Amino acid sequence: xxxxxxxxxxxxxxxxxxxxxxxxxxxxxxxxxxxxxxxxxxxxxxxxxxxxxxxxxxxxxxxxxxxxxxxxxxxxxxxxxxxxxxxxxxxxxxxxxxxxxxxxxxxxxxxxxxxx
Numbered sequence: 624x625x626x627x628x629x630x631x632x633x634x635x636x637x638x639x640x641x642x643x644x645x646x647x648x649x650x651x652x653x654x655x656x657x658x659x660x661x662x663x664x665x666x667x668x669x670x671x672x673x674x675x676x677x678x679x680x681x682x683x684x685x686x687x688x689x690x691x692x693x694x695x696x697x698x699x700x701x702x703x704x705x706x707x708x709x710x711x712x713x714x715x716x717x718x719x720x721x722x723x724x725x726x727x728x729x730x731x732x733x734x735x736x737x738x739x
Contacts, residue, residue: 626644628642628670683701
């Protein structure tokens with residue numbers, strides 16, 4: 624039986640996150656709150672759901688180069704969108720080519736809009 628842990632991130636950091644465990648058919652097996660510093664959770668696939676207003680999604684045309692060069696270019700392109708100054712270690716990284724840790728491949732990205 625394949626189970627999934629679903630963590631619902633609240634819109635405010637002052638509120639606790641809800642945690643659900645679902646079975647393969649989507650039925651709720653357990654319901655609770657995420658406890659920071661609590662006992663280690665059972666290993667299983669975990670999905671975090673974040674309020675859309677709190678997520679930044681950008682399509683970036685990054686140059687080819689070393690990992691450090693790509694990270695620096697990413698930070699430069701996102702400098703006006705970040706809430707705080709970023710360091711090279713916090714730069715988003717491109718998806719690595721397979722093999723992926725699970726049997727599922729990443730979703731195909733949405734096509735970029737074309738100029739009219």
